[in-house]
Amino acid sequence: MPQPNNPYIPSPARIEEVRVETPDTKTFKVAFCDDDCRAGFSYRPGQFAELSVFGIGEAPFSITSTPSRDGFLEFSMKRMGRVTSALHEMIGGELIGIRGPYGNGFPVEDWKGKNLLFIGGGIGLAPLRSAINYCLDNRAHYGDVEIIYGARSPADLVFKAELEQWARRDDLRLDLTVDRGDGEWTGREGFVPTLVMELRPSPEGVTTITCGPPIMIRLVLQGLAQLGFSDEQIVTTMEMRMKCGIGKCGRCNIGRSYVCVDGPVYNYAQLKQLGGEI
Amino acid sequence: MPDYVIGKDKVAEWLRRLGERYAIYAPDADGIAFVRTTDYASALSPSGNTRRPPKELFLPNSQVLLTFRQGEQGVEITQEPASGEPRLLVGVRPCDAAALKLLDVVFSQDYSGYDDPYYRAARAATPVISLLCAEPLEGCFCGDAPAVNLASPPADAALTDLGDKYFAEASSETGEQLVAAGDGLFAAASDADRAGRDKAAAELGRLTREGLPLAQMRERLRGLHESGIWRDLAQKCVRCGVCSYLCPTCHCFDIQDEAFGSAGCRYRCWDTCQFTDFALMSSGENPRRDSAERLKQRLCHKLEYLPDRTGMIYCVGCGRCVRLCPVGMDIRETIEALSAEAQAAATQEEVSGAPAE
Numbered sequence: 243m244p245q246p247n248n249p250y251i252p253s254p255a256r257i258e259e260v261r262v263e264t265p266d267t268k269t270f271k272v273a274f275c276d277d278d279c280r281a282g283f284s285y286r287p288g289q290f291a292e293l294s295v296f297g298i299g300e301a302p303f304s305i306t307s308t309p310s311r312d313g314f315l316e317f318s319m320k321r322m323g324r325v326t327s328a329l330h331e332m333i334g335g336e337l338i339g340i341r342g343p344y345g346n347g348f349p350v351e352d353w354k355g356k357n358l359l360f361i362g363g364g365i366g367l368a369p370l371r372s373a374i375n376y377c378l379d380n381r382a383h384y385g386d387v388e389i390i391y392g393a394r395s396p397a398d399l400v401f402k403a404e405l406e407q408w409a410r411r412d413d414l415r416l417d418l419t420v421d422r423g424d425g426e427w428t429g430r431e432g433f434v435p436t437l438v439m440e441l442r443p444s445p446e447g448v449t450t451i452t453c454g455p456p457i458m459i460r461l462v463l464q465g466l467a468q469l470g471f472s473d474e475q476i477v478t479t480m481e482m483r484m485k486c487g488i489g490k491c492g493r494c495n496i497g498r499s500y501v502c503v504d505g506p507v508y509n510y511a512q513l514k515q516l517g518g519e520i
Numbered sequence: 521m522p523d524y525v526i527g528k529d530k531v532a533e534w535l536r537r538l539g540e541r542y543a544i545y546a547p548d549a550d551g552i553a554f555v556r557t558t559d560y561a562s563a564l565s566p567s568g569n570t571r572r573p574p575k576e577l578f579l580p581n582s583q584v585l586l587t588f589r590q591g592e593q594g595v596e597i598t599q600e601p602a603s604g605e606p607r608l609l610v611g612v613r614p615c616d617a618a619a620l621k622l623l624d625v626v627f628s629q630d631y632s633g634y635d636d637p638y639y640r641a642a643r644a645a646t647p648v649i650s651l652l653c654a655e656p657l658e659g660c661f662c663g664d665a666p667a668v669n670l671a672s673p674p675a676d677a678a679l680t681d682l683g684d685k686y687f688a689e690a691s692s693e694t695g696e697q698l699v700a701a702g703d704g705l706f707a708a709a710s711d712a713d714r715a716g717r718d719k720a721a722a723e724l725g726r727l728t729r730e731g732l733p734l735a736q737m738r739e740r741l742r743g744l745h746e747s748g749i750w751r752d753l754a755q756k757c758v759r760c761g762v763c764s765y766l767c768p769t770c771h772c773f774d775i776q777d778e779a780f781g782s783a784g785c786r787y788r789c790w791d792t793c794q795f796t797d798f799a800l801m802s803s804g805e806n807p808r809r810d811s812a813e814r815l816k817q818r819l820c821h822k823l824e825y826l827p828d829r830t831g832m833i834y835c836v837g838c839g840r841c842v843r844l845c846p847v848g849m850d851i852r853e854t855i856e857a858l859s860a861e862a863q864a865a866a867t868q869e870e871v872s873g874a875p876a877e
Binding site: 247248249250251252254275294296297298299300301320322323326337339456481482483485486488489490491492493494495496497498500503517 | 585586588590594595597599626627631632633634635636637638745746771772773774775776777778779782784786788791793798799800801802803805807817820821824825826828829
């Protein structure tokens with residue numbers, strides 16, 4: 243049952259489907275067991291939730307599904323630590339716990355009327371996917387939508403079926419790259435920051451949202467600055483070690499800002515002011 | 521708020537009466553921690569402060585948050601009842617009373633949008649009677665801490681030793697009720713009693729004032745985030761975590777599961793930013809990978825970040841980290857060195873017109 247007065251208590255949820263994205267990444271489609279929980283869990287793209295594997299522990303994950311598609315939540319994760327390893331063992335039907343949603347999320351309302359440029363690397367597409375699909379489901383509200391996405395290899399590209407769907411749409415532009423192709427890859431090769439500089443997107447009326455490995459983000463930020471993007475135009479979502487998710491346990495701060503309640507979404511100007519290291 | 525006096529020979533009877541309503545916790549004879557006692561005559565020990573601050577009665581070292589049982593039908597999650605046992609803390613020093621107020625802010629709804637029901641329930645069920653220290657311990661600097669009020673600490677009732685009697689200020693409705701339980705034992709305070717209390721508080725303030733610029737550090741630390749001074753200051757640290765475990769305002773915690781078969785519990789336990797893996801992510805990224813970064817986190821959290829969020833300074837000058845650090849790191853020296861560095865950098869900036877390297 244939902245426990246509105248105790249934010250530490252998760253609600254039971256069932257894993258409905260597990261999709262293998264890459265050799266080390268899976269997507270989990272999850273639904274609350276209780277209808278009230280399902281109805282009460284109202285989230286924005288870019289927010290996250292704490293997932294429990296009972297007996298193993300809890301960890302925060304960005305919600306990769308969009309609130310514009312109701313009834314379930316999706317989380318994509320690499321097999322990394324104890325909680326992700328336990329989740330990766332699951333095949334569907336298992337019970338986990340969810341509490342949240344937490345964090346500020348992307349300012350999708352402020353983006354209305356703007357052109358959007360999403361720049362993702364590897365599993366960093368997971369939080370972006372929520373915003374991308376949200377904007378596609380509300381397509382009329384947004385200007386041009388462009389996605390630049392890359393991974394180490396073709397096998398490491400996540401959400402492949404969706405990438406194909408996006409590629410077929412005529413109301414968005416998708417540019418893919420891989421660091422190194424395999425025998426069958428006919429697309430671009432090279433790093434994401436390099437592709438950004440080749441494509442030279444115009445900063446005019448654009449908000450750009452980037453998420454990926456720290457080295458990619460650092461180089462993308464340098465490149466965007468060269469292309470004339472202001473710090474306020476660049477939005478990213480931060481990752482810090484978290485426990486409580488509700489601003490109490492004191493661990494995830496960047497300067498005075500707690501990533502769990504004040505973030506995880508910041509623009510680059512805010513991050514610079516906080517003294518955050520990217 | 522109304523003021524009273526109570527003769528020292530009557531305190532045991534007062535606490536005995538309160539003991540019928542509350543489990544009474546007071547400093548143990550060895551000065552280690554607050555423990556349950558029925559030895560009412562010696563509950564108000566005049567010795568120095570306890571090694572372990574009373575925060576553990578509200579944020580225990582380890583605390584179960586929930587239990588779970590997984591079965592055929594699903595998972596049953598049971599919220600661990602927040603402790604509502606009526607307790608009374610007696611003899612809390614003004615620094616620790618101030619620290620509890622600072623913790624109240626962190627665990628409040630207003631602070632982060634979420635209330636902490638376990639902390640709140642424990643606080644609501646536990647009134648605090650403070651006692652002004654007879655004399656400071658080595659390393660005490662509460663006189664420099666803006667959060668500390670020695671004359672009127674933020675307790676339900678505040679006691680000050682006036683020789684053969686205690687001055688008692690009831691600072692809350694609960695405090696009034698505590699005094700009312702001592703019906704016939706208290707007398708109204710006189711102006712001379714009030715003057716005695718003020719004198720004792722002023723004297724302790726004088727003895728514990730070193731002129732540390734605690735309130736100024738919020739601004740001074742801003743320019744030091746990239747400074748090399750953290751490396752020099754952190755060199756001695758052995759990462760034992762004592763400074764934060766025994767700090768009355770440190771509150772960082774970890775959350776872990778423990779299970780036997782299909783049943784188990786989720787608990788939280790103290791953690792410290794001084795441990796190497798505190799901010800280590802499963803990806804291997806660690807934003808605070810060396811002791812310099814970790815010292816910066818601890819000092820800035822108390823003196824810059826939390827003041828930015830709350831307007832209050834999260835060091836109450838209790839001196840525990842000074843007295844109990846195994847390698848003699850002294851937060852007073854650290855603050856002085858940081859302050860001097862910040863001022864030197866500011867002077868440099870004024871002279872050259874550009875931020876100092």
